[in-house]
Amino acid sequence: MRLSKDKTSLIYNQFLTLSGIPPDTYEYRLGNRSALEWVIDQYQVSTDKRSGITNDPNREDDPQYILRLIGQVITVSLETVKIVRSLPPLGLPPEEKSPTSPQLILTSDLENAPSITKLGIFSHVNLPGS
DSSP: OEEOTTSSEEEOSSSOEEEOOOGGGGGSEETTEEHHHHHHHHSOOEEOTTTOOEEOOOBTTBTTHHHHHHHHHHHHHHHHHHHHHHSOOOOOOOOOOOTTSOOOOOOOOTTTSOOHHHHTSOTTOOOTTO
16 A cells, blocks of 8 residues: 555555545644555554564455545545634744744644534544533
8 A cells, every 4th residue: 555656546456546635635644744644654564574473454354444444534634624724823923933943833722622523523532521
């Protein structure tokens, strides 16, 4: 499983390629990579060189699991980017950037942010204040 160079397609295997991945999918980041890139990296079949144990994330009881997961990650990434873009500015003064200081990105006051249960993304999650 790998992304095309322009990241608009995901080559799942030699028989299946998912195309039309929106560029905004990559704006939702987990650390230094997007959520989709993280899933692609973590859900690879691999064999430990020392032990010979193979880690295969595919599920025999649910062969479409990873494809469904990819679709869900793309959807959640796009919805999160849309929500973050709709948040009002914080009204903080511009921060001076120096090459040695870490970058901190503030998105919103958590008390005023919409809860994910209200958005209908994860209806089974109970969060404080929701």
